[in-house]
Amino acid sequence: MGIDVKLFLAGFCIAHTQGFNVGTAGAKIFSGPAVEEFGYTVQQISNDQGKWMLVGSPWSGYPQNRKGNIYKCDLNASRRAPCQKLNLADSISIEGVQSINVNMSLGLTLTPIAKPNTLMTCGPLWAQRCGSQYFYPGVCAEVSPQFTLQPAFSPAIQSCGGPMDVAIVLDGSNSIYPWPDVRNFLIKLLENLDIGPDKTRVSIIQYSEDLSFLYPFSSDKNKDKVLSAASGIEQKTGEETNTFEALDYVRQTAFLPENGGRPGATKVLVVVTDGESTDGHKGQEVIERCKRDGIVRFGIAILKQSADIQKFIKEIELIASTPTENYMFNVSSEQALINIAGTLGDRIFNIEGTSQGQEFQLEMSQVGFSAHQTNKKDVIMLGAVGAYGWSGTVVHHTAGKPHIFLKNAFEKTLDDRNHSSLLGYSVTSVSDGSSEFFVAGAPRAVHRGQVIVYSVNSQNQPIIVVCGLQIGSYFGSVLCPVDVNADGVTDLLLVGAPMYMSEEKSETGRVYLFTITEGILSHQGVLEGPSASENARFGTAITAVPDLNLDNFSDVVVGAPLEGNGQGNGQGAIYIYYGDRKTIRKQSSQVEHTNNFIYIYIYIYIYIYVCVCVCVCVCIIHR
Known part of the structure; x- marks a missing residue:
């Protein structure tokens, strides 16, 4: 089933009347694929070619690749004119970053910005590859009036760690057998490292009674050539296993500049051996020297029945950095080495790439999950729901420069012990006439949802926090400021809790009203919406619209996209509420049902050359 975007010419009504005020006859319909979430976001712009509606389709490409897309729809075209894909996702790139332009959901956000007839769109699931790891910092870009994508930016882009020099030390004594399995492990490990002149460099060393440099850091830094050299390494052989003598020699020589070592690079040492060394008495002294030189050490033990297992394990534990569970591996045979190569490569990368193996910071931040241009037109707010282990945060993008609020800015307020607040799921701003305040929703905070109001000051501390009343209601997932009398002061903040459950155990949904005084929110009741028996999800989307009934006050439209689904008719509904002074x-003054449009309802009110798009859509809500 395609999703239709409807365009209606509003009827003219007498001020203060309660009659229907949005006409549904003669609708202009734009259709798109339901599986692509066509219509998830909608905005209107004008250019020298006419008036257009841009429609976000964040799952475009499904099921193979949800890269997302934006359609342009000509408002002057015939009644059922097709919309055209802009194919903007293919143009996303950031210099110096290995972009993964798949499943990014471009078009999930589509918001006007300060530049005339210019929009910003984001793909919060845009991925970046660092070595073998994939991060999801998210990406945003401006869309010009001519529908071209401007240079993309990603405030949470990862540096993929600093330069790293990795010395791989292989036991080549006679007891290592079969050697091709060790070589296969080495190749697989190298494939998982981000090898390059300014990234990771590798030195390969083999030892038994003495030591041989097979591939120093100063050799070619091209990954393919490193792999080619590794595939030809033959076993050294020997009767003795002088592990600590080899490690000390590597410590002293491998990382020197003349051998290709870099002074600012992180030093990493990987040793693979199958038994107790013949020079174990030197172990403690050698490892202390390695620690003083700042060398990070991984120990891989091949456990065999012929070895003194307990003594051998203690030796590998001595070699490995702490905590040993992160830096020590053991396998039962040479053949089993290949099973740990990928994990070992990831852990080497994690030394620089993900805060040394600790919880995620901004690697999975999904910047652009929500977006808002503030009233003063100098700040674009971007929600980053995945930041800090999915506690979430907010990004302020000002004059092309991002400011990411650190974890401690909202940490005490969220008290997010389970890392699931999703702060930044929704963002907006409000004004009391003299000051502007920023608002962010965290629908899973303390299980009931929170709305955080804050200003940018020396402390960056939240001014007030308002919590939802019911567990699981997703309070704060939708925010809508309303300036009812158009005096530049925000009269109300509407907060959606679309999964609020009624006493009849139906997900009816609810919309809360708050007034704002010096950043303080005061509860003013709730909007009367669907019956308590409806699984309507009332409040899934909320928007303010210009005066519909000609009484000089702005009005509000609220979506209940699942209303009527219980009867199998797939209707959904929108509710219109009149403004009244402040x-x-x-x-509601009008409830409009539209058959078969579950995901989206678009009413565009046209009055005295002003066209305003209102989109009500189902949000993808992860419980």
């Missing part, structure tokens, strides 16, 4: 009436 508030809105809690009883």
Whole structure:
């Protein structure tokens, strides 16, 4: 089933009347694939070619690749004119970054910015590859009035760690057998490292009674040539296993500049051996020297029945950095080495790539999950729900420069022990006339959801936090400021809790009203919406619209996208609420059902050359 975007010419009504005020006859319909989430976001712009509606389709490419897309729809075209794909996702790239332009969901956000007729779109699941790891920092870019994508930016882009010099020390004594299995392990490990002149460099050393440099850091830094050299390494052989003598020699010589070592690079040593060394008495002294030189050490033990297992394990534990569970591996045979190569490569990368193996910071931040241009037009707010282990945060993008709020800015407020607040799921701003305040929703905070109001000051501390009343209601997933009388002051902040459950155990949904005084929110009741028996998810989307009933006050539209689904008719509904001085009436003036449009309802009110798009869509809500 395609999703239709409907365009209606509003009827003219007498001020303060309660009659229907949005006409549904003669609709202009734009259709797109339902599986692509066509219509998830909608905005209107004008250019020298006419008036257009841009429609986000964040799952475009499904099921193979949800890279996302944006359609342009000509508002002057015939009644059922097709929309055209802009194919902007293919243009996303950031210099010096290995971009993974798949499943990015471009078009999930689509918001106007300060530049005339210019929009910003984001793909919060845009991925970046660092070595063998994939991060999801998210990406955003401006869309010009001519529908071209401007240079993309990603505030949470990862550096893929600093330069790293990795010395791989292989036991080549006679007891290592079969040697091709060790060689296969080496190749697989190298494939998982981000090898390059300014990235990871590798030195390969083999030892038994003495030591041989097979591939110093100063050799070619091209990954393919390193792999080619590794595939030809033959076993050294020998009766003795002088492990610590080899490690001390590597410590002293391998990392020197004349051998290709870099002064600022992280030093990493990987040793693979199958038994107790013949020079174990030197172990403690050699490892202390390695520690003083700042060398990170991985120990891989091949456990065999012929070895004194307990003594051998203690020796490998001595070699490995702490905590040993992160830096020590053991396998039962040479053949089993290949099973740990990928994990070992990831852990080597993690030394620089993910805060040394600790919890994620900004690697999975998904910047652009929500977006908002502030009233003063100098800050673009971007939600980053995946930051800090999915506690979430907010990014302020000002004059092309991002400011990411650190974990401690909201940590005490969220008290997010389970890392699931999703702060930044929704973002907006409000004004009391003299000051602007920023607002961010965290629908899973303390299980009930929170709305955080804050200003940018020396402490960057939240001013106030308002919590939801019901567990699982997703309070704060939708935010809508309303300036009812158009005086530049935010009269109300509407907060959606679309999964609020009624006493009849239905996900009816609820919308809360708050007034704002010096950044302080005061509860003013709720909007009257669907019956308590409806699984409507009322409040899934909320938007303010210009005056519909000609009383000089702005009005509000609220979506209930699942209303009527229980009867199998797939209707959904939107509710219209009139503005009244500095508030809105809690009883709706009109409820409009539209058959078969579960995901989206678009009403565009046209009055005196002003066109405003209103989109109500189902959000993908992860419980």
